Amino acid sequence: MKSAGFTTRWLPILLLVPQLSIIAIFFYWPAIYAMQSSFYLQDPFGFGSTFVGLENYSSLLSSSEYMKVTRFTVVFTALVTFFSLALALLLAVKADNVLRGAKTYRTLLMWVYAVAPPVAGFIGVMMFNQSWGPLTELARSIGWDFKLGVNFNDTASAMILVSVWKQVPVNFIFFLSGLQSIPKSVREAALIDNRSSFGRFWDVTFPLLAPTGFFLLIINITYSLFDTFGVIDTMVKGEPGNNPMTLVYKVYVDGFRGNDLGGSSAQSVILMVLVLALTIFQFRLVERRIHYT
Template sequence: MRGLVKAGAATPQKRVQFDRPLTPWLFLAPQLAVVVIFFYWPSVQAVVSSFYIEDPFGFGSTFVGMENYTNALTDTRYQATAAFTAFFCVVVTALSLGIGLLLAVKADKVIRGAGPYKTVLISVYAIAPPVAGLIGMMIFDQHIGPMTALFGFFGRDLQVGVNYWDTTIAVTTISVWKQIPYNFIFFLSGLQTVPVSVREAALIDARSGWRRFRDIVLPLLAPTAFFLLIINITYAMFDTFAIFDVVVKDKPANNPMTLVYKVYLDGFKGNDIGGSSAQSVILMLVVAALTVVQFRFLERRVHYG
């Protein structure tokens, strides 16, 4: 341990000091290399090409200033996609957090057969998003889907792939279904860390199970919930990509889509590199803003025990 010097006892936190200035950089290098190569370098490239109109094969490009940005932001289709993305994030996050929490609370109370019960709930998490999309698509298929038959039974002619809102129902259902197990695992382990003594003390104070849950368990779950909130929003914005791709079968038509799917569509299928780069820069800024808001305003209310 020649390179390390123990920090003085005066500082309460753990702190390690290096006697050579280069040593910490050496340790950081692999991680930094990964971040620079796979994150900063592409980001810089995206920012640069967002100011150009470029021919697909890269023979030439024209500087157009902010045109790609104003094009995107003033385009009503882009605005509609942004609005849908916001709506989709809220609905998917709320439903998958809510149902995940409900199932976790109930599973926490199960005593007999808890193992198989939890396994069944968690197993869905092992399904990859494209596979989830495929399974979902079979359920929602216009010709043979049982869900289409179910809606038909109630007099609703479900047309996933044709009708905007019908596709929304399908994509939302599949995305929520896929995410519930993840939330379930975290909530369940969160619930199991609530000390028995606290629960017993609460039992004396309040007979209502709902009140005990609201006043004692929920605040203690807040750090988990906050973590899951961020993860779920990211999931709804980005990881649902494969589900959309499978559901709209490569043909977006009039179906709803998220902003990241539109970036892919315009850039990779439309070969409009400038326009697509501008959209991805906008998306980066939105995510950055969202993260700041979450940590600034929400995290203050979270109490880490």
């Protein structure tokens, strides 16, 4: 049997060139540049610079504030990922059971997906407005004196809430289509074996959803780490103050607000390493336990 292939060696290379050059220009080049400037302290205008070796890294690792931001980022990412996935799964399972009007529910639940993160953040700022925000009043009615932008934990809760709200629809779509692709015969067989719908979900549906779930886990961690930037930026109203922030937002605050190019580059290199480690961990350890059909 003859496998299909290119007759010349140049054609495939030529076809790959656009994609490769995009990766090189927009990923490798800036990454290498960031690594280089992380070893320097330089005047933002580009006049003076001093080679400082690993000083940018050591001052970050010895900074208690950077550690606080790291801890917050881990908690934030864990909570946003967990709640986005759990809520979406719950909604998807419930929506999957509904036959009539399913399309309407689906559309309504997907709607939020179209909201851009900064807009979501802005809606959050309005809902939690200190003097007239409806959610602030709701919190007050249960005795929680909610103060966005003043109290660290209150601001963090608002950020998590808005980020989850924004992400649930994406997860919902994937979970719902995952659920609907489970063959009817499998479900019927399970129905005979186990009468408890709760038991059936954990024994049959959940494992079959695992590939979708794993994919969504990666997507959601990436979202919580990086894409929540817009939500955080609007919710702190451009003033970091004593508000919570994630590692990505700190790269922006130090680099683009504070003009500390060296320190900010070192932070982005640390983030790159973190993401690399996370990806390797996920694919090496977690994916082995997932069975694709």
